[in-house]
Amino acid sequence: MPVFLPVYERLLHQLGPSRWWPAESPFEVIVGAILTQNTSWKNVEKALTSLRAATELQAEQILRLSQEDLAQLIRSSGYFNQKAARLQGFLRWFERFDFSVDTLRASASSEELRRQLLEQKGIGPETADSILCYALNLPFFVVDAYSFRLAERLQLGIPLKYEPFRLAVESEFRRRFTEADLTAHLNEFHALIVRHGNTLCRKRDPQCAECVLGRAKPAKGLTSGLRFRSCRYDTRSV
Ligand code: SF4
Known part of the structure; x- marks a missing residue:
């Protein structure tokens, strides 16, 4: 039943x-999913605005920032030092897929992608499934x-x-x-x-x-x- x-x-x-997720691109979904841990979406929006102004939300540019500078840009999202490290850690892994959501999605089965995401530091089940569902368009709740x-x-x-x-x-x-x-x-x-x-x-x-x-x-x-x-x-x- x-x-x-x-x-x-x-x-x-x-x-x-x-019509979720409130983002302009799959990459923005990923960044938002990492920043929204333990904070409200309003705070994430402020962080995304600062990050967009400084980097045009380009993965390469975010990775080129020092961890301290990135932490200041995302300060409004809380736990900013930890989140800066997590975001850059994720991006170093994502670089293997040329920062392409399509390349990432095509690289493995859905379950294998989930397993790999969960191996990234600071990516728990809720963040992994948010990325899979809302950025990669895969059937995860x-x-x-x-x-x-x-x-x-x-x-x-x-x-x-x-x-x-x-x-x-x-x-x-x-x-x-x-x-x-x-x-x-x-x-x-x-x-x-x-x-x-x-x-x-x-x-x-x-x-x-x-x-x-x-x-x-x-x-x-x-x-x-x-x-x-x-x-x-x-x-x-x-
Ligand atoms: S608002 Fe929540 S608590 Fe109230 S009837 Fe609906 S489900 Fe129940």
Whole structure:
């Protein structure tokens, strides 16, 4: 029985398409994915603006900067010394592929690319899957704190651990969608969860009256009914 698809369908119906990732190029997605660790996207945007002004977001130019200068340019993203080292470390590896996302993607299978990304210092599963899905256009689902919060509140019965969660979403979506469409739907589902978590299902003060995932009846036109129990945190029930 589908667990995630009814959530996906209802969120898409309520919030509309996200068209993520907010970036002008796959390379910018990669840089953003590294800089966004432990900080808000607003801070990353400031760092990207400084970096763009200084380097035109060219990998070669970023690599030519001293680590100290790079750290100052990305200061607003927090942990800037660590992130400067990680970004340049990643770029030294990426240079083997001529700084080309297409060359990188063509170099190995999806799973092998994920394995190699996870070998890079400071690239954890969430960053690796963000790069794979949003820069390389490969079918990986990005799990994050918003995903865990939503699954826990909806009592989806999914382990709140990265790998089991990711694999559960991917296998359910794989059963529903063709390979050609899979990445787009995994991309959209993560984006919707983040948007929903930021605007409605907030950590404190969730806006349940506006949410389609609580006790509300399925909206007209939706094919899947609710497969999950009512949201345990639905503030309409207290
Ligand atoms: S009903 Fe409230 S707590 Fe439950 S998913 Fe919606 S916003 Fe979150």
